Amino acid sequence: MLGGGGLVAANVYASASENWGDGTGANGAGHVLSAGMTTIDCPDVGSRLTAVPDTARPDVDRELALLDRQTAGAYQQLQQAGQSAAQDSGSVDDTIMNPLKEKRAAAIGRISDALDRAGQPPQGLDTLAACTLRPGADGKDNGGQATASTAPTATSTQGAQQNGTGQGGNGPVVSDYADITSVQPDAANPPQQADASRGSFTSDCGVNANGLFNSDNVIVAPGVSNGAHHFHDYVGNQGNNAFASDDDLAKAGTSCVDQGDKSSYYWPVLRLQNGAQERDAGSPGGGTEGNAGRIVTPKQVTLTFEGNPRGKVTAMPRLLRIITGDAKAFVNGPGNANASWSCTGYEDRQLKDKYPLCPPGSDVVRTFRFQSCWDGRNIDSANHRTHVAFTAPDGSCPAGFRAIPQLVQRLVYDVRAPSLQDGGRTVPLFAVDSFPEQLHKPVTDHGDFINVFDEHLMREMVDCINSGRTCGPGGDGSGTTPTPTASSGSGTTAAPGDGTTAQPGGTAPSPSSSAPAPSASQPSEQPRTDATTTPNRTSKQDHTAKSGQTQHRATREHRPTASAPSTPSTQSTGPTQSAESTQSAPAQPTAAGYVPPAAAQPQPQGTQGALAETGAHLWPAALGTLLAMSGLIMLLRARRLRY
Structure with missing residues (x-):
């Protein structure tokens, strides 16, 4: 007995x-790479393809997705090899890098053949097959992590956090964070011209409270499951996955209050690196690729379309696709990086390449300002960039391009500043999902948009913006915006599964929000911005969508409501304590974890709970x-x- x-x-x-305990279970990351965040740097073939004939696109897209899988697989091999292999460059070349080059050469060859068959012979693609190792230099490169000669081997989730390599073993690191109070305020926007389109139109599509996630990307990798290798939050269109056709998107439901907006808005999820086992712990795009920890639901999502400081805007074409930011910016360089990070009460200070450390009572803010110039012909392009463009600093569009409404996505998260002194053990690190080899760097953050507005609502949007009115939830259509009431700004919401509710209290100063500009930590980066004036949106109002997104407004009236999203004000309604702040230490991992409703399960989905x-x-x-x-x-x- x-x-x-x-x-x-x-x-x-x-x-x-x-x-x-061993780093090989729920988070699927294996042993932490002792070389301290050494990564694999491969030339981005897709960005070089500025023109691909329609007949060749299916083959090209499929091979580009295969190149991403090859890089991710090689990075995982490198991560699993550990310290001994990382110190032996010859062994890494023989077992990882040379086989990767051969696989890439074959895929690139098939891309070249497809282009040749379509009557467009490729030029120089064969030189893009070779990849290089990108190790840390003196413990400072790649975010200040240790190199192979100095980094101890970490074989557990908590050990990984102590060594500053995150729960998945591939980032983030301590130097990926910066105190927002030490950042210099951004320069003011240029003045608007007399003919400027000063209005704005807001679409209320919730915060993805129903948990619609997947690791697909129908823009970049159509027809390829797990084409993103990281999970996305989706609001708006409820039918977006890798296999969704234009007709599927048009017929799908929407989480937007106004049913005329079936557009798809999506971005990488934000996770707490707290050891919790999320629903995708054993799934592609999730824990098996280093994206581990609890997914945090935004407390507020604001989707605002703004005008142009020099003139009127024209309607977006239906099914226009726009990607802002670069998911591979860590190895590609910051040329296309465009996400901005800040804190409520400090949004006149924006970070490009750091996660913000917010003071108590202030929430983390992610902002995406999308391209607002369109070439007038194409709804997409081969590299998903050349058909749209950013305005110049004075608000003008490039020659041949026309101004369209600029989408500004603002996401607010109730998360605490992590405890950097112990690598996030006491208060967990937070980071966005990323391709494995991109190491969860904040510069890789990005947003995606597919326009599925019906034509009538799009005309309303353009008219509202060009006539200088403020339309949508929270606006009265007259060009002025009402001050939020106490009842509309008092709600707070904890992340799913936290089991706690944040408490309101206190106040925070409200800045004049401005377009993203190069941060103090990255002075050489050129501004990626459309020079428009952005309403200050520092209210702490809860903007959580109703469960299942079943409550919608049937008419397209644009009137202020008690539950409308935050509107411009002179002061925050009060800081909110993070749900995680009610605990002295991060939540301990549980066997079951949080599982959203069955209808919201992502695809592909791990079969083992x-x-x-x-x-x-x-x-x-x-x-x-x-x-x-x-x-x-x-x-x-x-x-x-x-x-």
């Missing part, structure tokens, strides 16, 4: 801790239980015989 009980205890303890995996390893405990019960029965029978 005692032996059986001991077997039960030992097995249950081992099963409860094994997935979080944490509870099922744990149960599969508990058969020794079951045997021990049987032995213990048998011992107890024998003891009772012996006692009866004795008396």
Whole structure:
């Protein structure tokens, strides 16, 4: 009986801790790369393809997605090889880099053949096959991480966090964060011209409270499952996945209040590197590719379309696709980087290449200002960039381009500043999902948009912007915006699964928000901005969508409502304490974790849940239980015989 009980205890303890003790279980990351965030730098073939004939696009898109899979696979091999292999460059070349070059050469050859068959012979693509290792230099490159000669091997999730390599073993690192209060304010926007389109139009599409995620990207990798290698949040169109056709998007439902907006808005999820096992812990795009930890639902998402400081805007073409930012900016360079990071109360200070450390009572803010010049012909381009452009600093569009409404996405997160002194053990690090080899760098953040507005609503938007009115939830259509009431700004929401609710209280100063500009930490970067005046949106209002996104306004009236999103004001309604701040340490990993409604399950989805995996390893405990019960029965029978 005692032996059986001991077997039960030992097995249950081992099963409860094994997935979080060796780095090979729930987060699927294997051993942390002891070379301290050494990564693989491959030339981006897709960005070189500025013109691809329609007949060749399916083949080209498929091969480009294969190149991403090859790079991700090679990076995982490098990560699993550990310190000894990382120090032996010859071994890495033989087992990882040279085979990767051969695979890339074959895929690039098939791209060249497809272009040649379509009557457009490729030029110079064969020189893009070779990749290079990008190690840390003196412990400072790649975010200040240690190099192979100095970094100890970390073989656990907590060990990875202590060494500054994140829960998945591939970032973030301590130097990826900066104190927002130490950042210099951005330069003011240039003045608007007399004919400027000063209005704005807001679409209320919720915060993805129903948990619609997947690791696809129908713009970059159509027809390819897990084409993004990281998970996206989706609001608006509810039918977006890798296989969605234009007709599928048009027929799908929408989470937007105004049913005339079926557009798809999506971006990489933000995660807490807290050791929690999320629903995708064993899935492609999730834990198996280093994207580990609890997904944080935004407390507020604001989707605003703005005008042009020099003149009127024209309607966006239906099904226009725009990507802003660069998911591979860490190895590609910052030329196309365009995400901005800040904190509520400090949004006149924007970071490009750092995550912000916000003071108590201030929330993390991600902002994407999309390209607002269109070539007048194409709804997409081969590299998904050349059909749209940013305005010049004075607001003018390039020759041959016309101004369109500029989408500004503002995402607010109730997360605390991580404890950098212990690598996020006390208060967990936060980071966006990324391709594995991009190491969760903030400069890789990006946003995607597909315009599926109906024509009538698009005309309303253009008229509203050009006439200088403020339309949509929170605006009265007259060109002025009402001050939010106490009832509209008092709600707070914790991230799913946290089990706590943030509490309001206090106030925070409200800045004059401006377009993104180069941060103090990256002075050489050119501004990626459309020079328009952005309304200040520092309200702490809760903007959580109703469960299932089933409550929608049937008419297209644009009137202020009590539950409307935050509107320009002179002061925040009050800082909100993070849900995580109610704990003195990050939440301990649990067996089951948070599982959203079945209807919201992402595709592809891992088939093994944490509870099922744990149960599969508990058969020794079951045997021990049987032995213990048998011992107890024998003891009772012996006692009866004795008396």
